Amino acid sequence: MSTPFEPGAPAGQGFIPLCVPEVRGHEWAYIKECLDTGWVSSVGKYVTRFEEQIATRLGAGQAVAFTSGTAALHVALMLAEVGPDDEVVLPSLTFIAPAFAVRYLGAWPVLADVDPRHWQMDVEQVRGFLTEGCRRQGGQVINQATGRRVKALLPVDLMGHPADMDPFMELAGEFGLTVVEDATESLGALYKGRPAGRLGHTGVLSFNGNKVITTGGGGMLVTDNPALANRARYLSTQAKDDPLEYVHNTVGFNYRLSNIQAAMGCAQLESLNDYVAAKRRIQQTYREGLAGVPGLGFMEQAPWAGSACWMSPILVDPAAYGQDSRSLLKALHGQGIQTRPLWQPLHQSPALAGSFSLGCPVSERLYQQGLCLPCSVGLTPSDQELVIGAIAAGQGGGSQAA
Template sequence: MLIDMSSDTTFIPLSVPCLGGREREYLTSCVDDNWVSSVGPFVRRFEGAFAQHVGASHAIACASGTAALHLAMLAAGVEPGDLILVSSLTFIASVNAIRHAGADPVLVDCHPGSWQMDMDRVSRFLMEECDTREGTCRHRQSGRRVAGIVPVHILGHGADLPALLAIAARHHLVVVEDAAEALGVRIAGRHAGTFGRLGCFSFNGNKTITTGAGGMVVTDDRTLADRVRHLSEQAKLPGSEYVHDAVGYNYRMSNLHAAVGLAQLEQLTGHLAAKRAIADRYASAFAGRAGIGWIRPTEGVDPAWWLFTLTIDPAITGLTARQVMAHLKEQGIESRPLWQPIHLSPAHTGALFLGGEVAERLYDQALSLPSSVGLSATDQDRVIETITELLMSNQRRSNHA
């Protein structure tokens, strides 16, 4: 959706960066010191501070969250022909990264309350359609190895990791977490992204902290960390000669991006508090309104509320989410539906799907509302009033019909 922001000063965007800290100062020092590439000092500083923040032993900064996921798949030992379980209701990059590694996804529907990967479906698939023996899990029908599982913690919430880890251990699956949207999410007191062998984050412009474009792989395993770093640097062997021992990638983050990332990380506590306050205000404004719902955090998960997302039931409200989105757009307010579930995506036709219609219902009914860290109370009130008035006038019309 293209929105002309030039002529409308009252436009309320969905999720824009808040560059309120030392970004300019750190960028200026990159320019003054002539360090702009990935060998500059901010990269290591950002990696160190990030690892410490989430409680991981190692962090490797990457050019994007998608690059981080691709490298994590390779380091985790995913091989061409493998099957990898992954949420169907996710941004497409989670699944593309599996395909980039030469594997294929097994797409899993989501839980109706938490909207995260439905662990009952995963468990049934592994018990009923796969054989686990001698340290390997195989899909019976295709004979292919089921090598791993990628829980995606969507919208600043968390998947049911305790259940997932137990299942993964039973079936010898490597766990790679897609925590691109989950900075600040804690599960049983621990940061999302630090449970699996590797976890991946994104610092794309709409995330809770941004580097413009960027991502991070975290892991507690030094060997895996070294592998990720090596592959991200074109698999070049140390020294001045250009000798490479594998087909690598140019996936490193630049010093300029890391400078912004470090400044952003320093403000994370404030950003998370702002997200929580925004979610609280939406939740109390829409509480009890017929036909309106939103994500319910999984037990034990302390969410970070990246994008507050409503569901609008057309059978009760008489309005579809797309109609509400169009009305908001007319009023200069940006909102957006969730991603087309990947099992419906032409990009991944033919992938196995374990579901269910939950993801499809959420695709129809969900609408993410403005949730920028810098969203003012006045602007949020305008969003709430615009939606509430639309719902009420529609209700009045249907009462008179």
């Protein structure tokens, strides 16, 4: 859907953006050091420091920096030995990147629904698929409908709320699958007291411009397995077997994060706790401020989850609210308030034709009713009041804030 706003437009002057970066620490100083010393590309002290700091933050053995979360997902699936005509189970309601990473390898997504309360991949539906929709054959798990081998599970921590990872790990153990945790939206979140991003066999983070912390664009692969980390570094650095003689014995990728980007990441990471706290306050303020408005709903927070609250979505029931989510979106945009829908469910995407769907009615409903509200770390209380007032005034079909 088109928007009347430039995606990177700054806040202020009558415009409230959806989610823009916050720069308040040592970003300029660290980046200037890279420029002054000439260490600007994929080698430099900030790349190593950023990897080490992320690993320490998550309590993980290893972290490998990438150009994007999508690149890290691609390599994580390669490390899981996903190949042509294999299948990987992931939620239909998510950004398309994990599904594209599956397709890069010639494999196919199995698209699962999300649960209606917490919006995370439905554990019971996945369990039913593996136990009733698949057969064991020669140590492999075969989808009876497609004849393809199921190789991995790829839960996504939607909107910064962790997926229910323990049951997925149990299923993986029972069926001999690998779990890649897509934590690209959930840095700073907790699952049963454990950091999101290190709950699967591998985990993936993202530092895109709209994430809780940003490097402008970037990602990280997290693992406790040194051999996997070394393989990830090797593949992401054009698979150089001899960097002096430029010997390459396999196909590699230009996926390494630059020192400049890592420098920004180090500075941003210093403020992560404050940023997550701000995100949580913003979401709680929306919950409280819109609690009495008929027809509005929220993602429930699971008792085992400490969400990073990356985005602050609401659900708009048109029958009770008086207009649908897209009408409200247009009305808010007319008042200088940028919002966006949730993602189109992947089982509806022409780009993924040929994928196998488990049936995703909850994802379809959330897509139709969902709307993400402004939630930049630097969102001011007065601007948030304007957003809440405009939404409250829109109930019943109105379009102007009181």
